[in-house]
Amino acid sequence: MQLLIVHRDPEMGEALVQMVKVYTTHHCELVTSDKAAMAWTRQHQRCELLLVQLEAEGINGLTLGSALSEIFPALQVLFFPNYNATERRLEVANTKIFPEPIEGDELLGAIERAEKLSPDSPDLFHVVDVLQMCCLSRRSGAVQMVKDDNSGLVYLRNGRIVHAETTITRGRDALAEIVSWKLIEFAYERSVRPPLETITGDWHEILIDLLGTKNSEDAIEQRRSA
Secondary structure (H helix, E strand, O other), X not given: OEEEEEOOOHHHHHHHXXXXXXXXXXXXXXXXXXXXXXXXXXXXXXXXXXXXXXXXXXXXXXXXXXXHHHHOOOOEEEEEOOOEHHHOOEEEOOOOEOOXXXXXXXXXXXXXXXXXXXXXXXXXXXXHXXXXXXXXXXXXXXXXXXXXXXXXXXXXXXXXXXXXXXXXXXXXXXXXXXXXXXXXXXXXXXXXXXXXXXXXOOHHHHHHHHHOOOOOOOOEEEXXXX
C-alpha cells in the first residue's frame, strides 16, 4: 500500500514515516505542503492512504483530501487536527482522526484497517468524529454528510453547532437523524452560512444527549476527566 504523509513539521513527519516503515511493509513518503503533495501526485500512479494535518501553514487537509480523492479513487484519509488529544470530549472506536500526542498503536490500527478495505470502498468517517473535529477546530461553515441515499447538512459557527437539515427535517431533529447514520462520507464548505439558527448549547452536550444510552454495539464513549 502506498501512503503519503503531509505534515508541516519535518521532525514529526519523519517520525511518522519511520513508524510506518518499522511496523508495516507499506511504502511511505513525506511532503510538507499541499503544493508539494500535488506535485507528488504527478509522479505517482497510486496512493491508497493520505495522512494529513487538518490545518497548518501551506496545508488545508480537508481541501487536499478532496482533491487527491479525485485523482486516486481508492484513497482513504486520516487527519491530524490542530488541537490536543486532551480536548476531546467523545471517544470514537476505530477513529480516523489523531490529535497530538498521537497514539501510535491507534494510528497503526487505522492503517491496518485501511489496508484491508477493497479498492471501491468509500472513505467513511463516524459522524460524531467529524463533528467533534470541526467543533474543536472552531470551524464555521457547513458539513455535508451522506449515508447511502440520505444527505444532511450541519451548520457551524465558531465551533458551535447552530443548525442542521435533512431532506425531511431541520433543527435538532435533523441533527438526531444525521447522528443516527453513524458512518458517513462528508464534505466541508467554509463559505456556507446557516439560513437560521435552531440549535443552542455546548456541542458535546448536545451530541451526548442525542446519543443517549448506548448499547454494546455502539462505538462512542464520553471522555472521562483526568
